[in-house]
Amino acid sequence: MPAVSFQNVSKTYATTRGPLHALRSVSFDIEPGEFFGLLGPNGAGKTTLISILAGLARASEGRVVVHGHDVLSDYREARRHLGVVPQELVFDPFFNVRETLRIQSGYFGVRRNDDWIDELLTGLGLADKATANMRQLSGGMKRRVLIAQALVHKPPVIVLDEPTAGVDVELRQTLWQFVSGLNKRLGSTVLLTTHYLEEAEALCGRIAMLKQGQVVALESTSALLARAASNVLRFKTDAALPADIAAQARITGRVVQLPALDARAVEHVLARLREAGVMPEDIEVRKADLEDVFLDLTGAHTRPAAGPPQGGAAPSGGSEDTSVPSVGARKS
C-alpha cells in the first residue's frame, strides 16, 4: 500500500479573471520509506497539492489517500498518519516548549510520550529550551518547535513544505540531519517541497516536477540527473551573444551557461564566440546538476540576475550566480 496516493487530483479556483486550473489531473504514489521531492516554479501548484493532502483544501476532482485513508472521508485517520510542518509560526505564547509539545500530543490522543518529546528536543537542538516560554524564543527556535510539533505523534509520513525558506544554515543542517535520520532509522516517508534544488538533489530518492499544475517529470533523482547534458560550459561576458548560442543559453546577469556534451561541443561554442568577437571571461566546465534538468523541463532558460525566491529569504551569498539556485526568481 502506498504511503500517499494522489489520484487524478485537479483543483480549479474561481477567480475574477475566470477559472484558474491550479492542478490538472495529478497522479502519483509515494511508497513507504521514500524521501520524495516535489519541485516546481512559483505557482506550479505545490502548496495547493500539499494543502489538499493535509485536508486544508478540497480537490475539485480526484482523491488523495494516506496509508489507505481517504483525506476527505477518513480525515482523522489520514491526518494521524501525517506530520505537516507549516510555513507560518502560530503559537500560544503562554506555554513553554515542553508544554506546547504535550498539548499537541493530546490533540492526537497520544499520552506519556516524553521519551519521544525528549528525542525531538535533542534532535532539533532544543534540549536546553524545554522550559523556555514560547514568547522568549527567537524566530529560528520557534521554527524548530514548529517542526517538533508536527512530529510529536510520530507520523509515518512527514510533509515539509518549503521548510528551509528563510532559515539559517545551522537550522537547515539540523533539520536535514534529523529528518534523514527518521527516514533511515524509522523508515519515515518524507515529502519535501523546496526551491533549493541542491537540497532535493542531496536528499530525495525520487522527484516529481510540477509545471502549471501538471506533472512534467516523475523519476528517480539519478535518472533525472542522467537526462541533463553531462556538462555545462560557464563563462562571463558583457557582450551580446550570437543568436544560435543565445537560444541555448541560460543567462544570469553576465553569467552565461550552456549545455555541453563533450570537449568538441565546448570547442564549437568557443569558436562561435571568437567569430562573433565575444571575449568570454572566467571560462569553466562543470558537471550538470538538477537545476539544469529543471530549467530544461520548465522551459525557464533565461532568468533575471539573482533575487530571493518569492516569500522566502535569499539563499546565502547573493552573488550574481548563487550556488544554491532560487527557482522562485525565474517566474516563467
Ligand SMILES: Nc1ncnc2c1ncn2[C@@H]1O[C@H](COP(=O)(O)OP(=O)(O)OP(=O)(O)O)[C@@H](O)[C@H]1O
Ligand atoms: N485561494 C486561491 N485562490 C485563487 N488562486 C489561488 C489560490 N491559491 C493558489 N492559487 C493559484 O493557484 C496556482 C498554484 O499556486 P500554489 O501556491 O499551489 O503554487 P506553488 O507551486 O506552491 O507556488 P510557490 O512556489 O510560489 O509557493 C497559482 O497560480 C496561485 O496563484
